[in-house]
Amino acid sequence: MVNAGVSGDLKQDLAAKARELGFVAFGVAPAADDPLRARRLEEWLGAGMHGAMEWMAARADVRKGPQSMWPEARSVIALGMSYAPEIDPLAPGEAKISVYAQGRDYHDTVKKALKALARWLVERVPGTELKVFVDTAPVMEKPLGEAAGIGWQGKHTNLVSREHGSWLFLGAIYTTLELEPDEPHADRCGSCMACQQACPTDAFPRPYQLDARRCISYLTIEHAGPIPEEFREAIGTRIYGCDDCLAVCPWNRFADAAQRHRAFLPREDLVAPRLAQLLALDDAAFRQKFSGSPIKRIGRNRFVRNCLIAAGNSGDQALHSQVSALLADPDPVVAEAARWAQARLTTSP
Structure with missing residues (x-):
């Protein structure tokens, strides 16, 4: 010592x-x-x-x-x-x-x-x-x-x-x-x-x-x-x-x-991310976009789930098509979040 x-x-x-x-x-x-x-x-x-x-x-x-x-x-x-x-x-x-x-x-x-x-x-x-x-x-x-x-x-x-x-x-x-x-x-x-x-x-x-x-x-x-x-x-x-x-x-x-x-x-692109672009990410695109980022570790499904919650809270009617496209997502957690977001957007003023 x-x-x-x-x-x-x-x-x-x-x-x-x-x-x-x-x-x-x-x-x-x-x-x-x-x-x-x-x-x-x-x-x-x-x-x-x-x-x-x-x-x-x-x-x-x-x-x-x-x-x-x-x-x-x-x-x-x-x-x-x-x-x-x-x-x-x-x-x-x-x-x-x-x-x-x-x-x-x-x-x-x-x-x-x-x-x-x-x-x-x-x-x-x-x-x-x-x-x-x-x-x-x-x-x-x-x-x-x-x-x-x-x-x-x-x-x-x-x-x-x-x-x-x-x-x-x-x-x-x-x-x-x-x-x-x-x-x-x-x-x-x-x-x-x-x-x-x-x-x-x-x-x-x-x-x-x-x-x-x-x-x-x-x-x-x-x-x-x-x-x-x-x-x-x-x-x-x-x-x-x-x-x-x-x-x-x-x-x-x-x-x-x-x-x-x-x-x-x-x-x-991470200071002011665009939800429409993020909701469209598949696994390969997610991995490419977040290479070298701590975000990569949570995976595409969890990240898109988060984006769907944000979409539902956004009140942005322009996101309807991106949300609807995820209603049949293979991941049940993503699909459920899409249903919630769609319902929120439908009832938003």
């Missing part, structure tokens, strides 16, 4: 290298498990608020903290890349895709930079052992980011940064190095309830707790079956994710789109 005495200069150089690789947020936390975080996770899972995300419960034992996953870990390097938008995510549109999915898949970009940082660290300190994570392993990036001082977990449960608002993609490096930890970030939400009040589906039973089963991001991305009718009207024209609780956060006034990583520049 590397002597902690060398960690001062090493940590400064590590932070500089992280900035060079495109990370705007950097901090270090101890790798010890946190009993409070573990208990909150257990309560959340016990209440069933993870919905159909069974992978959350399946590996809950190693989600309790870094050392539950890797006992040899001594430090966690928490990092963030900005994807701050230039335009207001709450601006009305024919169809709305969450800001984070308007550019290239963040998993690829963040992981590539993490691996480059990891290689630099191993070259600097031979014998260092480490593991890199980007939202694809049982790692609690948001509470670790708070513990590392790069932000705090806000009332909407996402990380908030004083410098970058709610627009950070998070990654983590677990290492056997004993690096000097940063101070945990203080909670700066105060009495603000903007994110709680903005949620269209009342997905927050209380501040700092999200019921995924009611969340539009969950319903349009993770949920595979028919979207419950009680939420369909509230979804509006959101076809992939929802930014409402993030976008209203007052700390976003400090976020600078100029610091956004160039990989996350939005595609024009």
Whole structure:
């Protein structure tokens, strides 16, 4: 194990290298498990608020903290890349895709930079052992980011940064190095309830707790079956994710789109997508259109289901023919959504 005495200069150089690789947020936390975080996770899972995300419960034992996953870990390097938008995510549109999915898949970009940082660290300190994570392993990036001082977990449960608002993609490096930890970030939400009040589906039973089963991001991305009718009207024209609780956060006034990583520049066709074109996608066309996009992972059927809900809420009579064409879709979930959309459009003024 590397002597902690060398960690001062090493940590400064590590932070500089992280900035060079495109990370705007950097901090270090101890790798010890946190009993409070573990208990909150257990309560959340016990209440069933993870919905159909069974992978959350399946590996809950190693989600309790870094050392539950890797006992040899001594430090966690928490990092963030900005994807701050230039335009207001709450601006009305024919169809709305969450800001984070308007550019290239963040998993690829963040992981590539993490691996480059990891290689630099191993070259600097031979014998260092480490593991890199980007939202694809049982790692609690948001509470670790708070513990590392790069932000705090806000009332909407996402990380908030004083410098970058709610627009950070998070990654983590677990290492056997004993690096000097940063101070945990203080909670700066105060009495603000903007994110709680903005949620269209009342997905927050209380501040700092999200019921995924009611969340539009969950319903349009993770949920595979028919979207419950009680939420369909509230979804509006959101076809992939929802930014409402993030976008209203007052700390976003400090976020600078100029610091956004160039990989996350939005595609024009995803900033203002056209429902008529999206409803016409077959599987091959869907895969081609969303190659390199995080949207690709939900597949054509789930995506078209979302577009049909948006079409039904749009009141746009010009979409009747595209909706009708999907009434006999081979996927029963798509066909059911088409029937719902057709009925909505038929009764729209």
